[in-house]
Amino acid sequence: MNHSGGLLWHARAWRRQGAWRGTCSHIRQWLEQVHPNSKQLVIIGASAGWMMPSRWLQGFERVSTVDIDRWAAPLFRMRHGSALKRSGTQLRCETDDAFGDLQTLLAAHPDAAVLFDNVLGQLRFMHASLDETVSCLDMIKQRLVDREWGSLHDAYSGAVRRSGRGRKKLLMFQSLQAEPAVTTLPGQDGVPIEPGLAPFAIQLEAEGAWLDHLTSQVFPSGTTVHHIAWHYSRHYCHWLQAGWVSSKPRACRP
Secondary structure, three states: OOOOOOHHHHHHHHHOOOOOHHHHHHHHHHHHOOOOOOOEEEEEOOOOOOOOOHHHHOOOOEEEEEEOOOOHHHHHHHHHHHHHHHOOOEEEEEEOOOOOOHHHHHHHOOOOEEEEEOOHHHHHHOOOOHHHHHHHHHHHHHHOOOOOEEEEEEEEEEEEOOOOOOHHHOOOEEEEOOOOOOEEOOOOOOOEEOHHHHHHHHHOOEEEEEEEOOOOOOOOOOOEEEEEEEEEEOOEEEEEEEEEEOOOOOOOOO
C-alpha cells in the first residue's frame, strides 16, 4: 500500500464507501461539533476527501488542499467541487509535500485554520526511524502553537476477530487528552492505552499486537478527543483519533 495515496488507494476507497459509511458518519458527527473561528481552511493530506462531508466544507469562504499524491487534487474537485461552488466557497488544490516546509505553508495562510486529514498517523512510514517520526510530530506541534487546527489520524491499527460481533454497535468514544499513558491495550503487547479508553479498546475485538502510530499524544493536554473505529477491511481495524484545538486569543492592539 502506498501510504501517501495513489490509484490503488483511491480505487479501494471508492469500492469501500458502503462499508465505511458508519465511520464516515462518526467523522461527520465530530466535524458538526467543530465551529472554527476562521473562514479559511487549509487541509493537509486531503487526498480526495473520501470520508469528509461537503456540507462542513461549505461553511468556509476559502478551502485550500495540499497533498503529495497527484491524483488527490482532481479527485477532491470531483467529489466536493460542485458543492463548494454552490456555497460560493473558493477551492484551491495543490500537489505538494506540506511537511517539506510546513513553516512556509503556514505563513502563506496566516489566518487559516489547519486540518490534518488522516495523515499524521502515516508519518511513521515516511521516516527512516521512529525517532525521526517523533521529532517530526514535535516540530508540527511547535509550528501550530497559537494556531487554530485539528487532526483526524490513526492512533493504533491491527487485526480484529473474524466474528466481528458488535461492530455495527460501535459508538464514537470521547475523552480528554491526558498525559502519557501507562497501561496497555487489553490482549495486546506493549501498546500504550489510557485507562479510560479500555471500554472502547475492548469493543474493537483486537487480536495480536497492534501498531502504535505514535500520534496518541499529538493534541495539547485537555483537548477533547474523539475515538472512532475504522474497519479498513473485514479483519483489520484502524483506531482513529480526532480533535480540534482553538487558537489562543490575540492581544488587542492599542
